[in-house]
Amino acid sequence: MHTEVLGRSDDGTSAAAETSADRVAVGADAAAFAGTLGHHRARDGSRGAPVAIDFDRPHAALVVGKRGYGKSYTLGVLVEEATRTPGVAPVVIDPMGVFRGLAADAAGDLVPARVIDDPTIRADAIPPARWPALVGTDPDRPVGALVWHAAETAPTLDGMRETVADSDAGGDVRRAAANRLRRAAEWNVFDPAGPDARALADGAATVLDCSGLDDAPSNAVAAGVAAALYDARLGRPSTGETDTPGIDRLPWLFIDEAHVFFQGVASASLRAILTRGRAPGVSLVAATQRPSALPEVAVSQSDLRVVHRLTAGSDVRALAAADPSYLDADLAESMPTAPGEALVVDDTAEATRTVAVRTRDTPHGGSSPRASAAARAIETAE
Numbered sequence: 001m002h003t004e005v006l007g008r009s010d011d012g013t014s015a016a017a018e019t020s021a022d023r024v025a026v027g028a029d030a031a032a033f034a035g036t037l038g039h040h041r042a043r044d045g046s047r048g049a050p051v052a053i054d055f056d057r058p059h060a061a062l063v064v065g066k067r068g069y070g071k072s073y074t075l076g077v078l079v080e081e082a083t084r085t086p087g088v089a090p091v092v093i094d095p096m097g098v099f100r101g102l103a104a105d106a107a108g109d110l111v112p113a114r115v116i117d118d119p120t121i122r123a124d125a126i127p128p129a130r131w132p133a134l135v136g137t138d139p140d141r142p143v144g145a146l147v148w149h150a151a152e153t154a155p156t157l158d159g160m161r162e163t164v165a166d167s168d169a170g171g172d173v174r175r176a177a178a179n180r181l182r183r184a185a186e187w188n189v190f191d192p193a194g195p196d197a198r199a200l201a202d203g204a205a206t207v208l209d210c211s212g213l214d215d216a217p218s219n220a221v222a223a224g225v226a227a228a229l230y231d232a233r234l235g236r237p238s239t240g241e242t243d244t245p246g247i248d249r250l251p252w253l254f255i256d257e258a259h260v261f262f263q264g265v266a267s268a269s270l271r272a273i274l275t276r277g278r279a280p281g282v283s284l285v286a287a288t289q290r291p292s293a294l295p296e297v298a299v300s301q302s303d304l305r306v307v308h309r310l311t312a313g314s315d316v317r318a319l320a321a322a323d324p325s326y327l328d329a330d331l332a333e334s335m336p337t338a339p340g341e342a343l344v345v346d347d348t349a350e351a352t353r354t355v356a357v358r359t360r361d362t363p364h365g366g367s368s369p370r371a372s373a374a375a376r377a378i379e380t381a382e
């Protein structure tokens, strides 16, 4: 049965800008650069032809849906497929610790993946202007201004703390800034050695487990990793580095609970990928149950939208704002009803498809614990 590849036009090209991926694809089997998402689902519920997603060109994708309808599960399917695609470097920001199963044994082809339990970034991966917000202070107040100055002066958190200690600001301001930076040090996410874009782009998927971190340090990790991957593809040194750690593979950054990151200090780095990532070949797949909490640019810049069931009017409206003319029915009326079912809006082919997303080849860790399952387990043990 013919596989339809979403995100790719009939002649095999996509709307995305030319990148070095073109060179990789020359003479190669185009199917190797597409990943199976599932099958077409007809109106009567019957299963149609396979549907794949294009991994040859960079894309900006959204996966949305209310709790329990398969958003994280589908993100996992996409990571599995990206990991099996040559020339792609998948990196997952995992705020809930539900993608750890990607590193377990897979059914079918290997899914080479590693989990990093304590992700770190360089302090200077966060632009100085964003340091005050990161540590919860106002850049227009003396404490925030001192934190900003420290970030401009020193590339490491230790160096920033020294700058604050040595400053001639008033005692209260100095103490308050020192306290903020001490708390940031307690997050244990700042390390002058990390992350290395080349290590992240060695071909295996990397899952950055942020489940032990609050929103602010999780945002710091996402911002630092996004900036490192973007800079590496541009072949320019990340802040503070002297060499140019270019990477050949095309990074795909997968972010679950994306609203947390678009509302935090990571937002600017994610927006940069959305608006300028195609030329250097950096892709973003953002998943959220609350599309209305994303900035408008996250919806308008996405060229692939995988829509699981959504019922809140504000969320449906946020997506409908990007509703293309080729979506023939009202988005609310086209909403999938069952978990694992999705409406895929493909701007490249200017088409929508109803897809039954395939089952995971690695264990999915997202289901909520259920009392009924616990009771059954206790009964079996007795």
Ligand SMILES: Nc1ncnc2c1ncn2[C@@H]1O[C@H](COP(=O)(O)OP(=O)(O)OP(=O)(O)O)[C@@H](O)[C@H]1O
Residues within 6 Å of the ligand: 065, 066, 067, 068, 069, 070, 071, 072, 073, 074, 289, 339, 340, 341, 356, 357, 358, 359, 360, 364, 366, 367, 368
């Ligand atoms: N394509 C699928 N095939 C089989 N089962 C699925 C599929 N998609 C979802 N499910 C089932 O639905 C459950 C809920 O999916 P998932 O954990 O992805 O929900 P979610 O929308 O991400 O919710 P949350 O916001 O709580 O993370 C999964 O644990 C799985 O059992």
